[in-house]
Amino acid sequence: MIGVMGRWEPNARGRLEQAALELYVERGFEQTTVAEIAERAGLTERTFFRHFADKREVLFAGADNLQELLVSAVAGAPDSVPPIEAVAAALEAAGGLLQQRSEYSRRRQAVIAANAGLQERELIKLASLASALAGALRKRGVADPAASLTAEAGIAVFKIAFERWVSEASRPELPQLIRESFGELQALTAGK
């Protein structure tokens, strides 16, 4: 194996993600080791640690991309768009990204649902997304508490839409569920 180390490996990151998720589904998150993930992916542990800090981070590495996408979508919305609309459009775009990996997302969610520590990590990532969204709104000139409130409400909608997406047998599309959930929030807050 020594001769192989450090060699460029095509799509190492994606292969590690796929291998990790397979093993977490088969054996459980706790029971899986980094050595096993690397072996399943046909890579070395050293390669694993070039891409991920630990076996937990494999499941959350996508959150940074999602956050960047949300922030730039809010930043790029036309000035005339109200804050809630900018957030809804950003979350729909993020939903479109996740929709492209729907099988991966569903299986990932099953792994997270089975482990309290991973659920806590997910909550923390969602709170970071809300902070980032609020920051992007403030940059558009939205004052607090409106910026924080819009961001937190948006993440609440996203969370509920995501839960429906991974659990409903009819396999609805995530961006559509996000749009619907914003409509429901509007009706609910109006007391309907």
Next chain:
Amino acid sequence: MIGVMGRWEPNARGRLEQAALELYVERGFEQTTVAEIAERAGLTERTFFRHFADKREVLFAGADNLQELLVSAVAGAPDSVPPIEAVAAALEAAGGLLQQRSEYSRRRQAVIAANAGLQERELIKLASLASALAGALRKRGVADPAASLTAEAGIAVFKIAFERWVSEASRPELPQLIRESFGELQALTAGK
């Protein structure tokens, strides 16, 4: 001290909470030990552990009371009250409880804001409150996703109102801030 152990101590729980918070403010959460908290309260470590699992739980013990209050307030709202109104009234009642301990709450929040682990714990407690609220709404016959969405939106409002309450120099009343924030959420989701 042996003769004292097990003796009934008047308001041991409250004295331990007060002593713990004083020490967390003075020395920082990480630097404080259970032995020091017990000593400051004039009690034994054994008494501490009869009331709290560890030094972190001293800060979160109130969340169970809050949850019970929220659940029974939602359960007790008249049938004619829309879900968002039942949740808003429950959170205002909880805000009234916190308002009675406003100095404690402000100092507690400063301790939590200074420690990432405590912030994570706070997020988890808020997520539990949202789940409990959603459960209480389902018992009123509110279907999902409306139940979850209303509960999550309510907790988002509560979080923002709470942050304003502990940070604003003008010392507004928490129930009032919660009521205002529900109004703002309504306006924001309507795209205003």
